[in-house]
Amino acid sequence: MFKVLISDPISDQGIQLLHDASDVQVDKQTGLSEDELCAIIGEYDALLVRSQTKVTRRVMEAGTKLKAVGRAGVGVDNIDLEAATERGIVVINAPDGNTISTCEHTFAMLMSLARNIPQAYKKTVGGEWDRKSFLGVELRNKVLGIVGMGRIGSEVAQRAKAFGMEVIGYDPFMTEERAEKLGVKAGSVDDIVTQADFITVHTPLTNETRHMIGKEQFAKMKKGARIINCARGGIVDENALMDAINAGVVAGAAFDVFEEEPPTSEHPFLNHPKVIVTPHLGASTVEAQENVAIDVSEQLLHILRNEPFKNAVNMPAVPGDVLKKLQPYFVVSEKMGSFLAQITEGALQEIQINFSGELTDVDTSTLVRYILKGVLSYHLGSDVNLVNANHLAKSRDVHIVRQKSSATKGFTNLITLTLKTNKEERSIAGTLLNGYGARIVAIDKYPVDIEPSGTLILVSHNDKPGMIGRLGTVLGNNDVNIATMQVGRKIIGGAAIMALNVDKHVPKEVLDELSALPEMKTVKEVIL
Ligand SMILES: NC(=O)C1=CN([C@@H]2O[C@H](COP(=O)(O)OP(=O)(O)OC[C@H]3O[C@@H](n4cnc5c(N)ncnc54)[C@H](O)[C@@H]3O)[C@@H](O)[C@H]2O)C=CC1
Ligand SMILES: O=C(O)C(=O)COP(=O)(O)O
Numbered sequence: 177m178f179k180v181l182i183s184d185p186i187s188d189q190g191i192q193l194l195h196d197a198s199d200v201q202v203d204k205q206t207g208l209s210e211d212e213l214c215a216i217i218g219e220y221d222a223l224l225v226r227s228q229t230k231v232t233r234r235v236m237e238a239g240t241k242l243k244a245v246g247r248a249g250v251g252v253d254n255i256d257l258e259a260a261t262e263r264g265i266v267v268i269n270a271p272d273g274n275t276i277s278t279c280e281h282t283f284a285m286l287m288s289l290a291r292n293i294p295q296a297y298k299k300t301v302g303g304e305w306d307r308k309s310f311l312g313v314e315l316r317n318k319v320l321g322i323v324g325m326g327r328i329g330s331e332v333a334q335r336a337k338a339f340g341m342e343v344i345g346y347d348p349f350m351t352e353e354r355a356e357k358l359g360v361k362a363g364s365v366d367d368i369v370t371q372a373d374f375i376t377v378h379t380p381l382t383n384e385t386r387h388m389i390g391k392e393q394f395a396k397m398k399k400g401a402r403i404i405n406c407a408r409g410g411i412v413d414e415n416a417l418m419d420a421i422n423a424g425v426v427a428g429a430a431f432d433v434f435e436e437e438p439p440t441s442e443h444p445f446l447n448h449p450k451v452i453v454t455p456h457l458g459a460s461t462v463e464a465q466e467n468v469a470i471d472v473s474e475q476l477l478h479i480l481r482n483e484p485f486k487n488a489v490n491m492p493a494v495p496g497d498v499l500k501k502l503q504p505y506f507v508v509s510e511k512m513g514s515f516l517a518q519i520t521e522g523a524l525q526e527i528q529i530n531f532s533g534e535l536t537d538v539d540t541s542t543l544v545r546y547i548l549k550g551v552l553s554y555h556l557g558s559d560v561n562l563v564n565a566n567h568l569a570k571s572r573d574v575h576i577v578r579q580k581s582s583a584t585k586g587f588t589n590l591i592t593l594t595l596k597t598n599k600e601e602r603s604i605a606g607t608l609l610n611g612y613g614a615r616i617v618a619i620d621k622y623p624v625d626i627e628p629s630g631t632l633i634l635v636s637h638n639d640k641p642g643m644i645g646r647l648g649t650v651l652g653n654n655d656v657n658i659a660t661m662q663v664g665r666k667i668i669g670g671a672a673i674m675a676l677n678v679d680k681h682v683p684k685e686v687l688d689e690l691s692a693l694p695e696m697k698t699v700k701e702v703i704l
Contacts, residue, residue, distance in 0.1 A: 177201055178480045179219055179241075183208055184226035186248050187462075190469020191224070197477060214238040222476050227251060227437075227456065233259035244479040246472040247489075249274055249459055250327075251408060253381055257490050262571075264564035267489045268475045272327065273467030274459035279331035281458045282376055282406040285430035289374075289402050290315060294452045313373075316340035321372030323365060323388065324379035324407065325350045325358070332376060333360050344368050347379075369393045374402045381408035389413065394420035400427045406458045409434040418444045421451070432458050491563055494542050501538050505591070508614035509543045511628040511704050512593055512606045513550025515616065518702045519634055522599030526575040527551060533589040536580045544578060547593060587617065622664030622673050628704050630659075631678050635690070636697040639665045639672035646693050647674065654686045671697075 180194055182204045194202050205216070210232060217223065217239040224246045225231060231245055236259040245255055247269040260267045288294055291312035299306045320336045322329045325347035333343045337359055344363040345355060355362040365388065368375055379385045389403065390413035403426060405412050414435055420426040428450040434443070437456060445451045459468070471487070478485035484503075486493075494502070517524075529547055531540050548565035560568060569576055584590050587607040594603040605618040606628065616626040619634070626632065637643055644663070651658060657679040665672035682701050690699040 178221040179203065180222045180224060180476065180480075181205065181217065181220040182224045183213060183229040184224075184248075186224060186226065187465040187469040190248070190466045191473050193470065193473040193477065200477070200480070210234060217242065221480055222246060224248060224472060224476065225254070226459075227254050229254065231255040231260075236260055236263050236265060239263075239265070244268065244476055246270075246476045248465075248468040248472045251380060252489050253408065255489075261490045261563055261567055264559060264561040266479055266485070266491065266561075266563050268472060268479070268485065268487045269489055270468035270471035271487060273471050274461075274464035275327040275331055277461040277464035278328050278406055278458035279335065280461075281432060281454070282328070282332050282378075282404060283335055285404050285406060285432065285452065285454070286320075286374060286376065286402075287315070288452055289404065289428050289430040295449060315374075317342070318373040319344060319371050321363075321368030321375040322346070322360070323368060323375070323377045323411075324385075325354075325360070326378060328407070329376075329378035330358055332378065333358050341374075344372060365389075365393065366396070369397045369401075371398060372401060373398065374404065376404040376406070377411045378407050379411060381410050385411050387411075387413040387416070389417075391416040391419075394425055397425055399425055401425070402427050403429040404431075405429075406432040409437060414443075414445065418448070421448065426450075428452070432456055488563070491545075492541060494539075498538055499542075501534075502540070502542050504608055505535070505543055505589075506546050508606050508608055508628065509546035509591060510550035511614065512591060512604055512616065513547040513552075514554055514704060515550075515628055515632075515702055516593050516595050516602060516604050517551045517554035519619075519700045520595045520597055520600060520602045522597030524551070524555070524572070524574050524595060524597050526577060526594075526596040527569070528577040528579065528592075528594040528596070528603075530579040530581055530592040531590075532581045532592070533584040533587060535589050535591070536582065540578075540580075543591070544576070547591075548576070551595065585617075590617075592618075616675075619664070619673055619675065622666065624662045624664050624673070624675050626662055626675050627660075627677065630704060631681055632702040632704070633674075633676045633678055633682060633687075633690075634700045634702055635674040635676075637672055637674065638695040638697070639667075639669050640695045643672075643693075643695060644674070647676075647690060650686065650689050650693070651676075651678070651682075654683070654689075656680065656682055656686065 178200050180200055180202050185206055194200050213235055217235055221241055222244045226248050233256045242265050244266045250271050252269055255267055292310040296310045318341050320341045320343050322333055322345045325345040336343050343360040344367055345360040346363055346365055346368055394416050430452045432454045433456055445453055475485045475487055545562045545565050548569050549560050552560045552568055590605055590607050592605040602620055604616055606616050609615050614628055616628050659677040659679055662675045687699050
């Protein structure tokens with residue numbers, strides 16, 4: 177039974193999937209302090225949060241069983257991604273489910289700002305009929321500057337156009353074609369601050385975006401501009417904004433997010449007539465909450481059940497077409513890594529991975545993760561997974577050399593692995609044979625044809641008559657049945673190898689007996 181902890185308010189309809197799963201127990205405990213969360217997280221396989229719960233390194237360390245952290249929303253700045261990656265905890269989010277809600281909230285803020293709706297409401301319900309103080313501005317023919325033309329920024333642009341606004345968008349990843357398709361003018365931050373009547377930011381908070389609308393930008397800003405932030409507190413420098421408002425440069429601001437949440441009661445935004453605020457409500461609609469909770473619940477179930485999943489934040493995203501090409505190689509990649517790790521002695525120093533044939537045309541970094549998982553699991557056990565495999569190799573100073581070459585030795589695809597340790601260097605080559613599945617086709621350059629599954633015995637010996645018979649006799653005497661057998665040698669009478677698929681685990685005493693046979697060099701059991 178998997179245990180999932182939900183530590184922020186999340187839509188009940190959205191998590192119905194988790195409630196319905198017979199292999200999942202769902203517990204809800206919101207408003208926990210870091211200490212309280214640390215005290216209980218050790219029991220859980222997965223944690224499901226929104227933006228309030230701070231999933232710190234301490235929480236990850238206390239979460240000894242934790243396999244996944246699900247964020248029912250977009251921003252993962254409340255989750256220590258580095259700590260998660262180091263511990264092999266998958267972090268997933270729900271990037272699409274709250275786009276429209278946040279875009280519509282941005283528009284609600286923009287219109288409220290243009291027409292002073294919150295201020296006017298406050299006076300009216302207070303008994304004052306004040307029609308003079310709230311002269312607004314129209315949106316039509318005004319310039320809207322959008323910083324960050326991702327999901328939300330692009331939706332805001334479309335709505336702005338429907339209002340007759342001219343839109344300037346800035347995003348380092350926006351191509352000219354995309355700008356044209358969205359009907360926006362691609363510009364720089366400078367273009368936006370000098371030309372826009374309204375400026376809205378829709379980027380994540382990063383070192384690059386922190387205070388990207390700050391003192392320097394306010395100094396050049398078009399007089400009377402209005403600023404909206406429904407993305408992350410800190411993208412707009414709050415102090416610099418207050419100065420710009422008080423200096424009469426900025427006519428007003430609408431903020432849903434703050435540098436510190438919740439803001440203290442002394443925060444200057446809370447008592448300023450030109451600033452309107454909401455308490456981080458961008459994603460707070462019935463629809464968005466249901467969407468993000470469904471998305472993240474589905475993916476959590478996949479992760480817990482060891483099935484393929486999407487939207488991992490701490491693993492590279494693989495496009496669908498690439499995934500389709502790579503998926504058949506997942507198992508053989510991991511098994512090859514495991515096979516080679518089991519036959520190689522000494523402390524690991526370098527892993528060389530060469531892809532050839534049809535694998536030269538695709539991004540094979542996911543296969544590298546599977547190979548590393550296979551190699552490292554043998555030494556480090558079940559703590560290794562696809563999320564932390566690269567990190568674990570790096571942290572142990574294992575050098576990874578990736579190559580691609582056209583030499584396929586007659587196979588349509590070929591993966592060659594070499595492990596270098598402080599004692600030896602060994603290699604294997606594997607392929608996926610159309611219609612026959614995975615095969616190991618070479619060990620230390622000896623040609624073989626082995627199905628990488630079950631239990632194998634790999635023997636290095638001198639090529640002398642009678643070796644096969646003597647080995648068969650020892651195994652037979654110990655009730656070990658041989659399913660298939662391969663012999664490989666380069667020259668008659670020289671060094672040779674034997675690889676046997678056997679029907680059960682071979683006890684150590686039997687392996688020792690085999691090792692003691694004349695002309696034997698090494699005997700290894702490989703379990704795949
Ligand atoms: N107020 C709320 O409740 C909500 C806030 N958000 C926040 O809104 C923001 C945007 O979300 P999405 O549109 O879904 O994300 P997204 O990832 O689709 O878009 C972000 C865009 O910012 C761009 N960007 C990154 N660095 C930039 C830079 N230095 N200058 C200009 N652009 C830059 C990226 O290229 C990307 O296109 C995120 O911070 C997210 O956390 C999202 C949902 C709800
Ligand atoms: O999805 C996001 O990035 C948000 O900021 C929404 O936050 P929330 O889930 O409402 O706490």
